[in-house]
Amino acid sequence: ATMGVLFIKLCKLFLVCLFTGYSAICGRHNCHLCDERSICDCSAEELLQVPNLPMKNILVLNLSFNNIEIVTETDFKVWTELKALSLQNNKIHSIHEKAFRFPKKLEYLDLSYNQLGNLSPSWFNDLVLLQHLNILGNIYRTLGQGFIFQSLGGLKSLKFGNPSFKAISNKDFVGIQKLDDMELHGSHLKEYEKGSFRHIKHISHAILSIHGPFENDGVLIRKMLKDLSNCTTHLELKDIELTLPNSVQSFSEICHAGVKKLTFRNVSLSDEAVDDFITVTINSGLSYLGIEDSRLSGKGAWKKASKIKPALKALKLEAVNIKNLEITNFYAFTSFLDFRNYLHSLKRVTIIDSKVFLIPCLTSQSFQSLEYLDLSGNLLTDYAMKESACHGNGTWKNLQYLNLSKNSLKFLGQLSQLLTNLNKLVSLDISQNTFFDVPESCNWPPNLQYLNLSTSKIQLLTPSIPQSLHILDLSNNDLTVFTVKLPLLKELYVSGNKFMQMPDGRLVPSLEVLSITGNKLNTLNMKNIKAFEKLALLEAGNNKYVCSCEFVPFMQKDITHMVKLNDSRQDYVCDSPSVMKGLLVWDIHHSVFECHMMISLAVMCTGILFVFFIIVILCYKFHVLWYLRMTWAWIQAKRKPTTRVNNIYYDAFISYSERDSEWVENYLVNELESTQPPFRLCLHKRDFLPGKWIMDNIINSIEQSQKTLFVLSKHFVSSEWCRYELDFSHFRLFDENNDTAILILLEPIPKETIPKRFCKLRKLMNSQTYLEWPEDEALQPIFWHNLKLAIKREEFNLR
Numbered sequence: 001a002t003m004g005v006l007f008i009k010l011c012k013l014f015l016v017c018l019f020t021g022y023s024a025i026c027g028r029h030n031c032h033l034c035d036e037r038s039i040c041d042c043s044a045e046e047l048l049q050v051p052n053l054p055m056k057n058i059l060v061l062n063l064s065f066n067n068i069e070i071v072t073e074t075d076f077k078v079w080t081e082l083k084a085l086s087l088q089n090n091k092i093h094s095i096h097e098k099a100f101r102f103p104k105k106l107e108y109l110d111l112s113y114n115q116l117g118n119l120s121p122s123w124f125n126d127l128v129l130l131q132h133l134n135i136l137g138n139i140y141r142t143l144g145q146g147f148i149f150q151s152l153g154g155l156k157s158l159k160f161g162n163p164s165f166k167a168i169s170n171k172d173f174v175g176i177q178k179l180d181d182m183e184l185h186g187s188h189l190k191e192y193e194k195g196s197f198r199h200i201k202h203i204s205h206a207i208l209s210i211h212g213p214f215e216n217d218g219v220l221i222r223k224m225l226k227d228l229s230n231c232t233t234h235l236e237l238k239d240i241e242l243t244l245p246n247s248v249q250s251f252s253e254i255c256h257a258g259v260k261k262l263t264f265r266n267v268s269l270s271d272e273a274v275d276d277f278i279t280v281t282i283n284s285g286l287s288y289l290g291i292e293d294s295r296l297s298g299k300g301a302w303k304k305a306s307k308i309k310p311a312l313k314a315l316k317l318e319a320v321n322i323k324n325l326e327i328t329n330f331y332a333f334t335s336f337l338d339f340r341n342y343l344h345s346l347k348r349v350t351i352i353d354s355k356v357f358l359i360p361c362l363t364s365q366s367f368q369s370l371e372y373l374d375l376s377g378n379l380l381t382d383y384a385m386k387e388s389a390c391h392g393n394g395t396w397k398n399l400q401y402l403n404l405s406k407n408s409l410k411f412l413g414q415l416s417q418l419l420t421n422l423n424k425l426v427s428l429d430i431s432q433n434t435f436f437d438v439p440e441s442c443n444w445p446p447n448l449q450y451l452n453l454s455t456s457k458i459q460l461l462t463p464s465i466p467q468s469l470h471i472l473d474l475s476n477n478d479l480t481v482f483t484v485k486l487p488l489l490k491e492l493y494v495s496g497n498k499f500m501q502m503p504d505g506r507l508v509p510s511l512e513v514l515s516i517t518g519n520k521l522n523t524l525n526m527k528n529i530k531a532f533e534k535l536a537l538l539e540a541g542n543n544k545y546v547c548s549c550e551f552v553p554f555m556q557k558d559i560t561h562m563v564k565l566n567d568s569r570q571d572y573v574c575d576s577p578s579v580m581k582g583l584l585v586w587d588i589h590h591s592v593f594e595c596h597m598m599i600s601l602a603v604m605c606t607g608i609l610f611v612f613f614i615i616v617i618l619c620y621k622f623h624v625l626w627y628l629r630m631t632w633a634w635i636q637a638k639r640k641p642t643t644r645v646n647n648i649y650y651d652a653f654i655s656y657s658e659r660d661s662e663w664v665e666n667y668l669v670n671e672l673e674s675t676q677p678p679f680r681l682c683l684h685k686r687d688f689l690p691g692k693w694i695m696d697n698i699i700n701s702i703e704q705s706q707k708t709l710f711v712l713s714k715h716f717v718s719s720e721w722c723r724y725e726l727d728f729s730h731f732r733l734f735d736e737n738n739d740t741a742i743l744i745l746l747e748p749i750p751k752e753t754i755p756k757r758f759c760k761l762r763k764l765m766n767s768q769t770y771l772e773w774p775e776d777e778a779l780q781p782i783f784w785h786n787l788k789l790a791i792k793r794e795e796f797n798l799r
Contacts, residue, residue, distance in 0.1 A: 028052055042066070043086070050075035060084040064110070071095040077102045084108040088134070091115055097122040106130055112159065113137035119144040125151050132157040136185055139164050146171025153177055161185035161209070168192045170199075178202040187211040187239070192220050197227040205234040214240045214247060221250040229257030234288075238265035242273040243297070252280050263290035263321075271298030278305035278342075290321040298327075300334040305342075315341075318369075319348035330355045340366035353377035359388040364395045372401045376429070380407040382414055394421035403429040405452065413439040413464075420445060431455050431473065438462045453477070454493070475515070482507065495519070495539070505531025515539040517567060522546045522575070525554055529562045538563045541571020547580045549595030552588045650682040652742070652791050653705035657715035660746060661685075663773075664711060668744075671784055672791075679791060706740070707791045713746040742790050743770035 031042035031051040039060040040053055047066040058079045068090040076082065082103035092114035100106065104126050116138040124130065130152050136159045146169055149155065155176055161184045168186075170193040182203050189210055197203075206228055213220045214237075228235060235254065242248055242264075254262070262281075274296070282305070327333055343366040350372075357379040367373075373396065380388065385404075389395055396402075399422050409415060412435045419425060420443040427450040435456045442464035449468060454475040465472070465484050472489055476496035482503035491513040494503070499519040505511070505528070512534050521543035529535065538559075545551060555572065559565065574580040580588055593600045618624070652672075656664045664683075672679040682705050688697040702708055710716070771787055774780055 030054075034058070038081075053079075057081050062086040063090070065089045067091055069093060071099045073098050073101075075099060079103055080105070082106055086110045087114070088112040088137075089114075093117065095120070095123060099123065101126045104129070108132040110134040111138070115139055117141075119148055121145075121148040121150060124149065127152065128154065130155060134159040136160060136183070137162050141166045142169065143172040147174050149173060150175035155179065157181045159183040161189075163187055166190045168196050170194075170196050172196055173199040176200050178204075180204045181207070183207040183209075185209045186213070189213050189220065190217075192224050194223050195227060197224070197231060200231055203228070203232045205236065206232045207236045207238065209239045210237075211240050214242070214250075218246070218250055222253050225250055225253040226257070229254040229259050232259055234261035234263070235259050236263040236265060236290075237267065239267075240264075241268040242277070243268055243270040244273065246276075248273050248277040248280060251277060254281070254284060254286075257285070260285060261288035261290070262286055263288075263292065264294055265290075265292045267291070267294040269294060269296045269298070271296075271301050274298065275302040275304050278302060279308065282308060282342075285316050287316050288319045288321070289317060290323075291325055292321070292323040294324075295326045296328070299329055299332050302339075306339060315345035317342070317345055319350075320346060321348075321350040322354055323350070323352045325351075325354040327355065331357075344368050346370055348372040350374040351378065355379055357381070358384045361387055361390040361395070364388055364390055367396060367399075369398060370396050371398050373399060374401075374403040375407070376403045376405040378407055380404060380409065382409055382411050385409065385415060385418060389418040392418040392421060394423075396422060398424055400424050401427040404433070405429045406432040409433040410435060412437075413442050416442040416444050416464075423447060426450060428452070439464055442466075444468075502528040502531075505529075505533070505535070509533055511535055513537045513566075515566075516543075517571065518542045520544045523548065523551045524559065525550060526558060526562070529559065532563075535563050537566045539565070539567040541567045542573075544575040545572065545585065546576050547574035547583075547585060547588050549590050552585060552590060555585045648704055648706050649680065650687075650701070650705040651679040652707040652709050653682040653701045654709045654711065655716075656711035657713060657718075659715040660711055660713050663746060668709075668711070672788070675788060679788075707742055708740055709742050709744060709791070711744050711746050712749060714749055716746075717749065742787070744787070745770060745772040747773070 028049060029045075029047055029051045030053075031040060031045060031047070032054055033042055033045075034040040034053060034055055037060075038055065038058050039062075040055075040058055041062045042051055042053075043062045044065040045051075047063065047068055049068055050063065050071065053061075056078050059081060061079065061082060061084070064086045065088075068087070069092060071087070071092060071094070073096040076085070076099065080102055083105055085103065085106060085108065088110045089112070092111065093116065095111075095116070097120060100109075100123055106127050107129055109127070109130060109132070112134045113136065116135070117140055119135065119140050121144065124133075128151060131154055133149075133152065133155060134157075139162060141164050143160065149158070149172070153175055156179060158176070158179055158181075163185075165186050166188065167190060173196060176199065178201050182200070182205070184207070186208075187210060189212065208224070208228075210221070210224075213224075225235075269291075340363065343363070346367060347369050349367065349370060352374060353376075355378060356375055359375075386392075402419070402422075402425060404415075409430060410433065412430075415430065419428070422445045424447065425445040426447055428445075428448060429450075429452040431452045431454040433456050435453070435458055438458060438461055440462050444466035447468060448466050449470040451466065451469055451471070452473040454473045454477070456477060458474065458477040458479060461474070461479065461482065461484050463484060465486065467486060467488065469486055469489050471491040471493075472486065473493040474497070475493050479494065479497040480499060482492075482494065482499070485507045487508075488510055489508045490510055492503070492508060492511055493515045495515050495517040497516075497519050499516060499521060501521065502516070502524065503514075511532050514532065514535060514537070517539050518541075521540065523546060524540060529538075569584065569586055572585040574583050574585060574588060654664060654668065669681055669683065672681060682701045684697070684701070687701065688694075692700075771783060771790070774783055
């Protein structure tokens with residue numbers, strides 16, 4: 001019993017999910033594939049139902065190629081601004097009657113290729129703004145009980161039908177005023193109620209894919225064509241076979257109706273059917289006949305049509321458009337010589353990809369009104385063109401546009417000569433042939449303004465290019481330079497070549513548009529662009545740009561003020577230097593040093609000199625050189641063996657100024673060396689070894705002396721050599737921590753005059769007694785006594 005209750009609850013839950021779409025219970029999927037334009041593309045996401053979306057103001061919603069089976073009443077409730085809804089290629093078999101009552105602003109609705117078996121007019125009651133409706137490829141057999149489109153008065157495009165579609169009723173199209181496009185797929189259509197299409201006042205382009213009726217029900221086809229002929233301008237028939245003699249008799253209904261254009265697409269034709277078609281429609285109002293992606297099994301033996309001689313004034317046909325027509329025996333196909341009278345009225349003839357290899361001269365001469373001729377994608381050769389152009393005698397006198405692209409032409413000079421008498425020719429497309437070289441001189445039509453030579457393997461241009469050109473397309477060749485002067489040229493297309501620099505703007509003074517993408521340009525600059533006086537649009541992406549300091553700022557700041565770049569910024573990518581390869585030009589930021597190296601070096605050198613100058617001043621102010629000299633002396637002294645006692649040769653080294661030599665020699669030396677035993681004194685005049693560096697003599701003498709006597713005076717302080725002797729003595733005081741220095745003040749001098757850097761000596765003068773030479777002779781014996789005691793040696797001394 002418990003299991004039964006649980007089963008019932010699960011069934012109720014399933015029914016709620018199935019018919020209400022309650023996402024909180026059923027776990028409706030979310031789709032976050034929306035952009036800033038309010039467009040959500042949730043296609044091919046394997047969705048089972050309409051998903052939740054992150055925004056409510058959606059304008060376009062694509063739910064195609066999912067597995068949605070049911071559309072409920074509330075699926076589109078929140079998207080009231082929706083304008084386009086795509087639900088094609090799902091598995092939809094049920095749509096709630098009021099499913100589209102909330103998105104009332106829908107303009108585009110695609111329900112094609114689902115499994116809708118019944119159509120309801122209630123779906124469209126609120127869609128008064130709907131312009132495009134596609135319900136192709138479902139399984140409905142009719143369009144419902146009628147009046148299904150009654151509320152869609154603004155509909156512009158309608159596509160309906162499927163392989164199961166059987167009948168069209170007189171009530172089906174009530175309410176539709178006019179359509180730009182209508183497409184019907186009814187390969188198994190069995191019933192058509194007369195007058196059904198007449199409810200639509202005007203159809204610009206009607207497409208019918210009704211293979212079965214054309215084969216089996218000529219009466220039904222006549223009724224449909226008769227109704228459509230009265231309201232349709234352009235009728236297109238596709239996916240049918242017109243191979244039997246009577247299969248085209250239905251076209252007699254359009255002879256005196258409003259159909260002006262008739263197109264066959266994916267149609268099989270036979271000689272008999274074509275013969276009958278020409279016979280039936282020769283006096284119709286058709287001005288355009290198109291045959292595309294079709295097959296012709298025949299040789300052009302249209303005997304009945306060839307016997308008719310229509311009056312020139314009766315012919316209305318002006319344009320024939322044949323694309324990709326497969327002729328089984330195309331080499332055996334006959335010429336149109338028997339149909340020359342049919343060709344007089346033609347103004348536009350297009351035969352593309354249909355293996356045309358020759359147009360006989362007599363046939364060419366029949367195109368008396370021809371203004372546009374497109375023979376691209378065929379098998380025309382230079383020899384065949386001689387015949388087709390009647391050896392250049394001015395056939396096609398009214399021709400203005402000629403397209404011979406994608407053929408087998410090789411000699412440009414010969415071709416130009418064949419066309420030189422076409423005085424009205426303004427446009428010539430001979431691209432995708434194989435010309436290789438351009439001759440030195442050519443004769444061209446005098447009024448030629450457009451010439452397309454793209455993809456022709458041209459390696460060099462010559463002055464033979466016509467001077468009258470306004471537009472020249474040389475894309476996808478092997479050109480490296482442009483040297484032709486074309487004073488009237490306004491547009492030049494040279495993309496896909498091998499240009500390494502811009503063309504000279506002086507050669508094309510009237511140029512307004514230049515496309516030079518996909519070449520080998522390495523730079524653009526102001527000079528290049530200014531040479532083109534009237535250039536307005538430039539395409540120069542996908543080149544080999546060197547992102548130099550001149551190129552990058554020009555592209556980022558200047559070029560947009562000179563010309564409009566007509567291609568994407570994503571196409572301007574650096575090729576070198578290697579560190580920038582692959583980066584967008586607009587993302588490059590050079591440093592000042594990279595772009596202004598000389599100035600940067602000058603500034604840097606100036607800065608270095610300035611810093612050096614500051615260092616010199618600081619060294620002078622803070623006596624750095626002195627400290628360096630002292631450090632060097634200290635290092636040198638350290639490298640020498642420690643001075644031993646038995647290496648001392650002097651009792652005292654006397655440091656004095658040369659200006660005080662009289663007192664030193666007459667008083668000091670005389671007094672000390674006359675003592676018993678005499679003191680051994682070292683004087684620089686007497687005891688320095690000749691040939692040695694003075695500094696070495698000073699250092700050695702001080703090291704070999706027990707004491708150093710400094711005779712201090714104003715002259716001493718100003719003497720450079722006395723400073724050296726004082727320097728090393730300072731070092732010795734600092735390093736050996738002894739009292740080897742004896743200061744004698746020959747005359748009173750302020751302590752401040754002693755350099756401040758000699759802090760040790762200044763400290764000694766402040767903390768220890770120094771000897772001062774007395775002017776009073778009575779005190780001088782005491783001075784000598786004290787001095788001798790100061791320099792008196794120990795027992796182990798040299799005395």
